[in-house]
Amino acid sequence: MPGLSFTLPHWLYWVGLIVFPLVAMVLSRRPRPKEQRFSVALGYLILITGGIIGLHRFYLRNLWGLIFLPIFVFVLYANIQTQEARGVLSDMSNQMRVAERTVEREEPRIAEARESLPELEAALAEAEEGSFARRSAEKRLKRAEDTIAKGEARLTEARATIVEFGPQRDAAAKLRQAWSDWAGRAFYLILALMALDAVLLPFLVRKANATIPPEQKTEAELALEAAEAEEGPKHDREYAENWIDRLSLFCGEFVSYWAVIAVFVYYYEVIARYVFNSPTNWAHEAMYLMFGMQYLIAGSYAMLTESHVRVDVFYAPLTRPKKAWADLLTSIFFFIFAGTLLVTSWIFAMDAIAVPSGNSIVSDWARSEMTLFEMLGSLSLDQWTDPAIRWGEISFNEWEVPLWPMKWVMVMGGLLLVLQGVSKLGKDIRAIRQGA
Incomplete structure (x- = not known):
């Protein structure tokens, strides 16, 4: 399944907050058409924003939009299965990493302890009975034997973990990739249907407009509209x-x-x-x-x-x-x-x-260390273009x-x-x- 790595640029955020309301205010002041009809421009907008679930078809009152819904639901289901397989894979991989590190750590320890056993046993045999040297040799020998015993137990457990979880990790990886591939195929199918509808949209709009019955209002509806216009809420202006x-x-x-x-x-x-x-x-x-x-x-x-x-x-x-x-x-x-x-x-x-942000001029003015006119007179193009300056x-x-x-x-x-x-x-x- 393809991923999205888009991060909204800061400049685009501010441009959107300024430009979008201005465009919307202009569009809202356009005179409304006397007859309500389907729009090609609005159809393309809905196709871009909601075409993956067939909203453009539903906008045109076309039931063929129902084809998009099961495919989209399958994409969601496949993504859920992918996430579950990813969780299992992550757990198995962690278990495997711990076991492999245990093997890497314990094998040298055991080998080193076994190599030191003859020397420790010889030192114990040479030490005088009851002396401090003998007690020290006994402790070193006991420590080496404990290292070997505990290390072998850890090795046995780690190797068993590798044998047990290795196939499960591989199976989880294959399952995750399979669900991801199926989700990708379904998504590309939706994109293909959207591309086809992008070509057919003008024809679909004309067909939908042809099916609109002529608007006829009753006398009661006209009287209601007149009363609402006369007693309606106070307009903002x-x-x-x-x-x-x-x-x-x-x-x-x-x-x-x-x-x-x-x-x-x-x-x-x-x-x-x-x-x-x-x-x-x-x-x-x-x-x-x-x-x-x-x-x-x-x-x-x-x-x-x-x-x-x-x-x-x-x-x-x-x-x-x-x-x-x-x-x-x-x-x-x-x-x-x-x-x-x-x-x-x-x-x-x-x-x-x-x-403090690298822009000392504005920062100094904000801290009242220079006047407004001194700050304005010191501004240069570098203050706006230098990537090291964070405002x-x-x-x-x-x-x-x-x-x-x-x-x-x-x-x-x-x-x-x-x-x-x-x-x-x-x-x-x-x-x-x-x-x-």
Whole structure:
């Protein structure tokens, strides 16, 4: 079975976090077609991401996708058998290695002890009865005899282990290779079917579109849609009253598309782990760092759209001016929290780039050993291209992703939250003055 050794480059991680939401925001603003039809582009996307289980066929409502499922299940089963055979092989190999090392260690010891027996027996015979020399000779002779006896027992056990586990190890190795080969053949069969469908996909899409019945809505459905359009939920853009609100809306929408990235990454992790037996060392860390940044950036959006959890028992029945007074009084606690978040995140961010990393200029600036303008004036191309320069704090696992950008996102989240608090404060003061 082929394996995957792909490790996500750090630059691609950041490019994906920036470019994917921008593309998604553009696509989401496209006008929707009046008639829902199957798409060739979407079909190819599903073929690439989920074609190994026939999702592209199911997307086109084609039951031939069921052919992929038993083959995929067989791949999973073969991989499970491969892993079990690998465990047995590893256990047998460990037993064999211990036994072989025992033989290598004990044979010279026994040979050396046997060679020393005549000399020790002669020394014992020459020693005077009851003397210290005789007792010492007896101890040396006894030690040599014990070495021979215990060594032979270990040798017998080790040789028996080699005889017993050698064939089992070879059988486990053959079984593992056999299951791996069968899994590989099944996987290549899936790839062949996917390649065939890649050629047939435009035809399949046209055929599926031809089977779509004309959409006809009843008067009741039209009336329901009209009522929903009239009484529907408040659109996000209706919350925006100034540039701070618009900034919060943009940032909230931007990071919301990161959840889609997580779907693709965890899907890749599952396929890599259970199909290719190649679990990644970056997927989990990349996603929990991403969700941490999403949580911080989306705070101002949640505050603007009133999505934060709060107790409405006393607040909900109040009029708008009274709600404004309540918000104005409780804003003291909000600004304490938001200000603390901003200050502490700034400290964390500066500490993250002050880590000694070969880039003394930025590190010295972060430690307040030079001014910002001195640091900017000292920057050169080497600071960006020298492979010996590692920028700031990195994670401790094998992926070693830089952590300082995440710390600066904390600063951005705290700043957005403070700005949104200022915007909310202005709205409350205006509501109190207007009395409505």
